[in-house]
Amino acid sequence: MRLRGVLRFHWARDVDEALSLLRAYEGKGAILAGGVDLARSARTDIEGLIDITGTGLSYVREDPKGLRIGATTTLSELLFHPLSREYAGGVIAETLRLVAYPALRNVATIGGATVSAHPWADIPTMLVALGAEARWRNEEKEEKASVEELYKTQFRGIFREAILLELVLPHWDGVFVFEKIGRNAGDIALLNVCAGLGLREGKIAWARVAVGARPERGERLPWLEEMLLGKEPDENLWKKAEEEVKERIKVGSDRRASGEWRREVAGVLVRRTLARAAGKAVK
Amino acid sequence: MKIYFELNGRPQYVEVEPGESLLSLLRRLGMKSVKEGCGTGECGVCTVLLDGKPIRSCITFAPKVQGKRVTTLEGLGTLEDPHPLQRAFVEAGAVQCGFCTPGMILTAYALLQENPAPAPYEVREYLVGNLCRCTGYKKIVDAVLLAAKWKREGRWR
Amino acid sequence: MAVILKAKREVVGQNVLKVDGLPLATGQPKFTLDMDLPGALVGKILYSPYAHAEIVSIDTSEAEKVPGVACILHYGNVPRVPYTTAGQGWPEPSPYDTVLFDKKVRYVGDRVAAVAAETEEAALEALRKIKVEYKVLPAVFTVEEALAPGAPIIHDEEDAEGIYDAKRNIAAAVDVPIGNIEKGFAESDVVVEATCELPYSQHAAMEPHCVIAYFDEDGRLVIRSSTQVPFHIRRVVSRVLGIPIHRIRVVKPRIGGGFGSKQEIILEPVAAALALRTGRPVKMALSREEVFVSTRTIHPAKVRVKLGAKKDGTLHAIELEAILNTGAYGAHGGTTLYNVGSKALPLYNKARNLRFHGKAVYTNLPVAGAYRGYGANQGFFGLEIAMDMLAEKLGMDPIELRLRNHIRTGETSPIFEKLGEGREGKPQVIRSCALEECLRIGAERIGWYEKRRNPRRKGPWAYGVGLACAMQGSGITGVDMAAATLIMNEDGSFRLLVGATDLGTGSDTVLAQIAAEVLGVPVEKISVYSSDTDFTPFDKGAYASSTTYVSGNAVLKAAEEVKRQILEVASEILEEPAEGLILAGGKVVSERTGREVSLSEVGHRAFYVANQRQIAATASFACPESPPPFAAFFAEVAVDTETGIVRVEKFVVVADCGQPIHPKLAEGQLEGAVVQGIGHALYEEMLFSERGSTVNSTFFDYRIPTVLDVPEIEAILVPSDEPTGPFGAKSIAEVGIDGPVPAISNAIYHAVGVRLTRAPFTPERILAALRTKDKERKG
Numbered sequence A: 001m002r003l004r005g006v007l008r009f010h011w012a013r014d015v016d017e018a019l020s021l022l023r024a025y026e027g028k029g030a031i032l033a034g035g036v037d038l039a040r041s042a043r044t045d046i047e048g049l050i051d052i053t054g055t056g057l058s059y060v061r062e063d064p065k066g067l068r069i070g071a072t073t074t075l076s077e078l079l080f081h082p083l084s085r086e087y088a089g090g091v092i093a094e095t096l097r098l099v100a101y102p103a104l105r106n107v108a109t110i111g112g113a114t115v116s117a118h119p120w121a122d123i124p125t126m127l128v129a130l131g132a133e134a135r136w137r138n139e140e141k142e143e144k145a146s147v148e149e150l151y152k153t154q155f156r157g158i159f160r161e162a163i164l165l166e167l168v169l170p171h172w173d174g175v176f177v178f179e180k181i182g183r184n185a186g187d188i189a190l191l192n193v194c195a196g197l198g199l200r201e202g203k204i205a206w207a208r209v210a211v212g213a214r215p216e217r218g219e220r221l222p223w224l225e226e227m228l229l230g231k232e233p234d235e236n237l238w239k240k241a242e243e244e245v246k247e248r249i250k251v252g253s254d255r256r257a258s259g260e261w262r263r264e265v266a267g268v269l270v271r272r273t274l275a276r277a278a279g280k281a282v283k
Numbered sequence B: 001m002k003i004y005f006e007l008n009g010r011p012q013y014v015e016v017e018p019g020e021s022l023l024s025l026l027r028r029l030g031m032k033s034v035k036e037g038c039g040t041g042e043c044g045v046c047t048v049l050l051d052g053k054p055i056r057s058c059i060t061f062a063p064k065v066q067g068k069r070v071t072t073l074e075g076l077g078t079l080e081d082p083h084p085l086q087r088a089f090v091e092a093g094a095v096q097c098g099f100c101t102p103g104m105i106l107t108a109y110a111l112l113q114e115n116p117a118p119a120p121y122e123v124r125e126y127l128v129g130n131l132c133r134c135t136g137y138k139k140i141v142d143a144v145l146l147a148a149k150w151k152r153e154g155r156w157r
Numbered sequence C: 001m002a003v004i005l006k007a008k009r010e011v012v013g014q015n016v017l018k019v020d021g022l023p024l025a026t027g028q029p030k031f032t033l034d035m036d037l038p039g040a041l042v043g044k045i046l047y048s049p050y051a052h053a054e055i056v057s058i059d060t061s062e063a064e065k066v067p068g069v070a071c072i073l074h075y076g077n078v079p080r081v082p083y084t085t086a087g088q089g090w091p092e093p094s095p096y097d098t099v100l101f102d103k104k105v106r107y108v109g110d111r112v113a114a115v116a117a118e119t120e121e122a123a124l125e126a127l128r129k130i131k132v133e134y135k136v137l138p139a140v141f142t143v144e145e146a147l148a149p150g151a152p153i154i155h156d157e158e159d160a161e162g163i164y165d166a167k168r169n170i171a172a173a174v175d176v177p178i179g180n181i182e183k184g185f186a187e188s189d190v191v192v193e194a195t196c197e198l199p200y201s202q203h204a205a206m207e208p209h210c211v212i213a214y215f216d217e218d219g220r221l222v223i224r225s226s227t228q229v230p231f232h233i234r235r236v237v238s239r240v241l242g243i244p245i246h247r248i249r250v251v252k253p254r255i256g257g258g259f260g261s262k263q264e265i266i267l268e269p270v271a272a273a274l275a276l277r278t279g280r281p282v283k284m285a286l287s288r289e290e291v292f293v294s295t296r297t298i299h300p301a302k303v304r305v306k307l308g309a310k311k312d313g314t315l316h317a318i319e320l321e322a323i324l325n326t327g328a329y330g331a332h333g334g335t336t337l338y339n340v341g342s343k344a345l346p347l348y349n350k351a352r353n354l355r356f357h358g359k360a361v362y363t364n365l366p367v368a369g370a371y372r373g374y375g376a377n378q379g380f381f382g383l384e385i386a387m388d389m390l391a392e393k394l395g396m397d398p399i400e401l402r403l404r405n406h407i408r409t410g411e412t413s414p415i416f417e418k419l420g421e422g423r424e425g426k427p428q429v430i431r432s433c434a435l436e437e438c439l440r441i442g443a444e445r446i447g448w449y450e451k452r453r454n455p456r457r458k459g460p461w462a463y464g465v466g467l468a469c470a471m472q473g474s475g476i477t478g479v480d481m482a483a484a485t486l487i488m489n490e491d492g493s494f495r496l497l498v499g500a501t502d503l504g505t506g507s508d509t510v511l512a513q514i515a516a517e518v519l520g521v522p523v524e525k526i527s528v529y530s531s532d533t534d535f536t537p538f539d540k541g542a543y544a545s546s547t548t549y550v551s552g553n554a555v556l557k558a559a560e561e562v563k564r565q566i567l568e569v570a571s572e573i574l575e576e577p578a579e580g581l582i583l584a585g586g587k588v589v590s591e592r593t594g595r596e597v598s599l600s601e602v603g604h605r606a607f608y609v610a611n612q613r614q615i616a617a618t619a620s621f622a623c624p625e626s627p628p629p630f631a632a633f634f635a636e637v638a639v640d641t642e643t644g645i646v647r648v649e650k651f652v653v654v655a656d657c658g659q660p661i662h663p664k665l666a667e668g669q670l671e672g673a674v675v676q677g678i679g680h681a682l683y684e685e686m687l688f689s690e691r692g693s694t695v696n697s698t699f700f701d702y703r704i705p706t707v708l709d710v711p712e713i714e715a716i717l718v719p720s721d722e723p724t725g726p727f728g729a730k731s732i733a734e735v736g737i738d739g740p741v742p743a744i745s746n747a748i749y750h751a752v753g754v755r756l757t758r759a760p761f762t763p764e765r766i767l768a769a770l771r772t773k774d775k776e777r778k779g
């Protein structure tokens, strides 16, 4: 059991050191956070592993911009952090509880999940729905973008030369919920949904809905969000949302599930998550 | 490269390959309770504790344990002086082939450190990544609850 | 035949600690790969990337240059000896259609070559450098394609033996009519028919296949293997490699689960050949992916069941047709096929008109083999769904229908005689059967009558209950033999040497209990050793639910003989006839005088003092009949009618395994089997690409039940008393897997009115069935 071809392992002391090591390897170095993805990969082109878990990027803080989560924060640290429990109706815990199992969450990092961004993964769907912002740095400069925008680019190329520093989850005046369907417990998603609502004077003030693992990576449904704005949250609206989703959502087939099933069930999950979010928001 | 870590309470200063898995290192060091069932993080039989928390040794790079504490089942109890959790597994009938047992017991140990009075569903949520093909899990959950009871009764800490 | 001891039982029936429990729970190095052999080479296998191809040439010159490579084997440099990988008694009923390495490959994952090298890296690099030129042949991936006229012939080799019809890709076939089936259906008031399909699935034992082969200091070949069949390995390796049996020793340490996957002789001949060629120890350990791709699977099956019954529910005619996909080789194909009928049909013995027919068909997909249930699960899948349909059509409660038809103590079925192990069987009368009681208790525990009458509904969730019954056997009549050796130490303790292969089931414990009961000592006084072909007497191995019954009877006989010898020595010491002496509580007591002598005194005298001898006995037991255990299965499910998700809410299994020797272990067998069955019902299916390669060859994508999937399970034992069993015992290991799939399907039907006949019952399939039903209702 080993990643073949690896010649050296570095414990970077800070981000600068990690970046200069990364450059020195000229494409043959890899940033290592929890390492669970890298260890499972069949890559043979990596000569140097650069561990960044000691570079001070493990933290969860709050400031006026939102919840700041350091890239090397493990999923367990985040799951049990008091700040994340309160955030947006507890959606972080709701999502992370359904990500793999405790022993994986003890090691896997939020940054690793953001960068590896498996199409079936739950965390990207949540980040996209929440409007998370990613901040990263390469040797020249620090940059930022919403995770949603990032995923529309060749982001894997970016992180061959850059290190993701943190994610900023904006404050929301409302509630998000998350749901996923796997083949059985502990499975990756056949479909996942993260939906959020804000209510003002009994009407929907804002709505955000992202659906992932369809089988492509989680994306928002802007047409649905628009449709919901200003409406009264009730069963009929959720039914209408369901119909709309079944009509319009882009889905595909893979060996885990067919597009047909995904289409129908995406509608159901969207209805259920919206209803649940509205129920929680009222409380 | 050489790394330093603590294995079951004993200091180790050992040579590892930079791309080697912790599973491979631990078995080389004679910790044969650490099993391999998939090598890709999906079965749990390779579970060990890193600074007290369960992790998958098959998808953990060995150098990552530098400066840390690793506990394998060998470090929990011995044949002559087994840990109460180990006893509970035997008494409850939770051991059939025993291949999943080391990972199960270590994971359960970590759970009971975090939560000495888990509800049955909390035990199940905690063990969801540990596969067992023999027992149907029922007696494993029973064993963990039995050990938890013993813990609350002060029979172990 | 065994003697039933009427005395009160001290050990049998008690939940003693499993003899290997603490060593396993403390992580002692008891498994095959836990032994480090200095200087061992690593063996690796090159697999075929094609489903069907001829090997035009193999060039190993580049591979041999890789530093550290010690040996490369392929068809060009090993003897060609046809054999079967099925670990069965000799002569094996399975066809001899396999050789060590062939010029032809028949599935993606078939072995092409093997390398032994100093390191795993070197071995893998050598594999990459072996140049193989293939001539790709047309392949067949379904039974229908394989049977079609003009289909490519998978086994066209001249030297294969025992194939039913190689030209038509039929490994085995059967057609057994009893009575007049056509007339039977004509005379029936009600007729129903069900066709059920079980896909490819795998055992998924947690420990992958592994072996170490080396030559000991006397130049004898030692094979340390994770196997269920050490003696069959010795015999087959001897034949394939031309090494005399007495030069081979097979050691079975602890096994990390088998379920039939290790009743197969896969790696051992290869490792032995590599060790022979290099003179070095060779270690082979498959990765999980290799296990999925190259080892063995369940027999995928299409089972059609037609039932004819009288108005009162009495079955009058049963037709059972089974088409099994045996994959690229025929190991266990014919025997599993026979078992579909021989296990399922006798359960409802009231029908006079029967027909069982079917085929085991070759395809270019992975090789099916022995898998817990061994045909019975395929048979009961079809039969128990058809019974549910019949009950509905008759307007009768499904329990009532079973009660009207199932076999009882003192009854027989013509099937026992007609269907055996790939050949004719032997007549047999049922001497113990508590199925009626099982059904009654199960119905009560699940709340059957109430829930059948008033099915619950909660939002989108619809609830339902369903049931199934099943029986299995205990060993193979007229085929299986097991032996046991029991030796007394001078301190009054014993060594029990058995060839029986505990694969995690706890059979070592059960066998020790049987010996301990007879000898009047606690289990701790008995050291069990299993199994080592050098030190333990022959045992067919762990399969066919045979260990407790067959090996258990052998232990019982050996223990009776040792007891006789102990009493003999005691009678010398006490100077009174053995007849009046009682062996109990670790001593021999005179009934007449109350004088006693400890077992230690007996042992010391026999060893050192007078009339010296070793108190010991070896006894064997050949299976004259195969008493079936019975079980009733009750599932309660919840179906999400909007997503198709099924949750098993509660599962009750009630089984009659005779007298349970160790109730907790027996329950554990049931619980494990039921959960495996739930896996088959809801999740498990191997998927293949268009080229025939296994695509979900990881636990990431081949989902087996996790602890969170498991419902509340109640496993209940209803003891009967099997007069031929050791202390009244029958088997328990397999029967538990026969019921969950049909019981869950029947429960789904009760919940939502759709009949799922193709496993697994995925959300996708359920939703599709619900939508079809909606359309039918509207249209």
Ligand SMILES: Cc1cc2nc3c(=O)[nH]c(=O)nc-3n(C[C@H](O)[C@H](O)[C@H](O)COP(=O)(O)OP(=O)(O)OC[C@H]3O[C@@H](n4cnc5c(N)ncnc54)[C@H](O)[C@@H]3O)c2cc1C
Pocket: A030, A031, A032, A033, A034, A035, A036, A037, A038, A039, A040, A052, A071, A072, A098, A099, A100, A104, A107, A108, A109, A110, A111, A112, A113, A114, A115, A116, A118, A120, A121, A122, A123, A124, A159, A162, A163, A164, A165, A186, A187, A188, A189, B040, B041, B042
């Ligand atoms: C068995 C299993 C089950 C899983 N189940 C789920 C699930 O149910 N739901 C779900 O959402 N996800 C799931 N995942 C995915 C999991 O969340 C990610 O694999 C994990 O979070 C990756 O984190 P890591 O720190 O270990 O990444 P690493 O392996 O360390 O890194 C992954 C990749 O990201 C790069 N990288 C990591 N950190 C940075 C950084 N800060 N800057 C730049 N590049 C970086 C690495 O170079 C590498 O290419 C599962 C994974 C496994 C193995």
Ligand code: FES
Pocket: B035, B036, B037, B038, B039, B040, B041, B042, B043, B044, B045, B046, B047, B056, B057, B058, B059
């Ligand atoms: S071997 Fe590590 S999880 Fe399976």
Ligand code: FES
Pocket: B094, B095, B096, B097, B098, B099, B100, B101, B131, B132, B133, B134, B135, C206, C256, C257, C504
């Ligand atoms: S006891 Fe065998 S896998 Fe758990």
